[in-house]
Amino acid sequence: MNLIRFTFFAVFLLVVSFFTSSLVLADAKSDYDYQYSQYRTGYSEFVILKQDYLNTSSLDNQQKAMLSAKQTILARDLAKASLNWYLMDRIASYNVDYNPIKPVITSLDTARQYFLGQAQKSQSIITQEDLKKFTQGYLTTITENDSLIKFGIVVNKIAALVRIQTDSAIALDAIIPKLSTPIPSALAARIQELKDSSEIIDGKIDLLANNLNLADAIAESVNEIFFTSRVEKLVEIRELQLDWINRLIDIDINYVQPQI
Amino acid sequence: MSNPKFKITNPEAIKLLNDIKSGAFLVPVKDWITRFKWFLVSGLVLAVLLIALAIGNAISRRNKPPVFLPPDLGTPVSTTGNAVKSDYEWIRQNIQDLSTDLPDPVIPPFDNSIDLESDNI
Numbered sequence: 001m002n003l004i005r006f007t008f009f010a011v012f013l014l015v016v017s018f019f020t021s022s023l024v025l026a027d028a029k030s031d032y033d034y035q036y037s038q039y040r041t042g043y044s045e046f047v048i049l050k051q052d053y054l055n056t057s058s059l060d061n062q063q064k065a066m067l068s069a070k071q072t073i074l075a076r077d078l079a080k081a082s083l084n085w086y087l088m089d090r091i092a093s094y095n096v097d098y099n100p101i102k103p104v105i106t107s108l109d110t111a112r113q114y115f116l117g118q119a120q121k122s123q124s125i126i127t128q129e130d131l132k133k134f135t136q137g138y139l140t141t142i143t144e145n146d147s148l149i150k151f152g153i154v155v156n157k158i159a160a161l162v163r164i165q166t167d168s169a170i171a172l173d174a175i176i177p178k179l180s181t182p183i184p185s186a187l188a189a190r191i192q193e194l195k196d197s198s199e200i201i202d203g204k205i206d207l208l209a210n211n212l213n214l215a216d217a218i219a220e221s222v223n224e225i226f227f228t229s230r231v232e233k234l235v236e237i238r239e240l241q242l243d244w245i246n247r248l249i250d251i252d253i254n255y256v257q258p259q260i
Numbered sequence: 261m262s263n264p265k266f267k268i269t270n271p272e273a274i275k276l277l278n279d280i281k282s283g284a285f286l287v288p289v290k291d292w293i294t295r296f297k298w299f300l301v302s303g304l305v306l307a308v309l310l311i312a313l314a315i316g317n318a319i320s321r322r323n324k325p326p327v328f329l330p331p332d333l334g335t336p337v338s339t340t341g342n343a344v345k346s347d348y349e350w351i352r353q354n355i356q357d358l359s360t361d362l363p364d365p366v367i368p369p370f371d372n373s374i375d376l377e378s379d380n381i
Contacts, residue, residue: 036368039370043371046374050376053376054376062376065376066376069374069375069376072371072374073374076370076371076374079368079370080370083365083367083368086365087365128375128376128377131374131375131376132375132376132377135372135373135374135375138372139372139373142372146370146372149367150363150367153362153363153364153365153367154362156364157358157360157362157364160358161358163354164351164354164355164358167351167354168351171347171348171351227362227363228362230362231360231361231362234360234362235360238355238358238360241355242352242355242356245348245351245352245355246352248348249346249348249349249352252346252347252348253344253345253346257344257345257346257347258344
């Protein structure tokens with residue numbers, strides 16, 4: 001009897017965890033949207049209060065501007081942390097095990113922890129001098145952490161391409177045993193072409209991923225062509241993948257699927 | 261049996277008979293025709309034209325030109341109903357749905373220099 005109860009409880013937990021995991025995936029985006037909207041609201045208020053203080057340097061205006069600055073810094077760093085989390089979540093959703101992008105994912109998490117730490121640290125600001133020191137310290141470390149977001153954005157696309165490559169390879173492996181034997185030489189040649197093309201695409205993805213030089217992240221990220229140069233590569237790989245899957249589907253329709 | 265013989269005694273009737281015999285009766289008619297001859301000619305021409313149009317119309321209705329139509333090709337029948345679908349269409353769809361735009365998501369602007377000194381707002 002106890003065993004049955006335990007089994008029911010385990011199944012219940014499994015179902016609950018399944019639904020809550022999907023909610024967590026949805027949360028990454030909604031959390032980022034919420035945090036960024038908080039920052040936008042806070043920043044527009046801060047700009048007005050700072051201007052008031054610069055126009056009239058009263059103690060009251062200073063306190064109002066200080067409080068607003070603290071709130072805005074908190075919202076800013078939480079928004080950045082959420083953006084990193086959102087990117088990590090999207091990359092994880094592709095469920096790929098691809099070594100070249102792992103250092104970037106780790107760095108994204110490190111940067112997220114840094115932003116969360118800065119958000120917490122900002123709440124110890126009391127005086128205007130504290131605020132000045134905080135911002136000066138922030139500016140010395142922020143460039144590298146900000147630059148990682150750009151790397152995360154590219155890695156997100158690479159993970160999508162790798163997922164497609166994995167699915168395509170699984171599809172080809174599933175089709176081959178379904179072909180009637182002996183496989184005609186023309187068809188065998190087409191399958192070999194698919195395998196060769198797949199290796200070429202893999203090589204192009206590897207090249208794109210290995211060109212993400214984390215050691216020189218700051219210099220790379222400020223480069224104006226950081227994204228544009230990679231867009232060209234993404235487009236090229238995507239076109240090759242589309243051509244590949246078209247050829248596979250043609251084989252599937254003509255040699256595997258029952259003809260009506 | 262007597263043969264009765266009529267004798268016109270009414271002077272107006274006698275005058276009318278005399279006018280008819282002498283042709284004097286037609287004089288006012290001739291005068292009227294002479295006076296309105298152009299109206300009469302115009303009316304006659306118009307009447308001839310209208311009659312000609314009516315006749316032409318009636319003839320054209322009787323002799324309609326033959327209509328040439330293309331042969332009936334029948335109703336086109338759709339051939340998409342029996343199309344064979346691959347099990348891997350979803351991979352193609354995933355590739356087509358993959359956006360190559362960068363940056364995606366767009367990096368929003370953040371102010372990293374929040375302080376109360378600088379006038380950079």
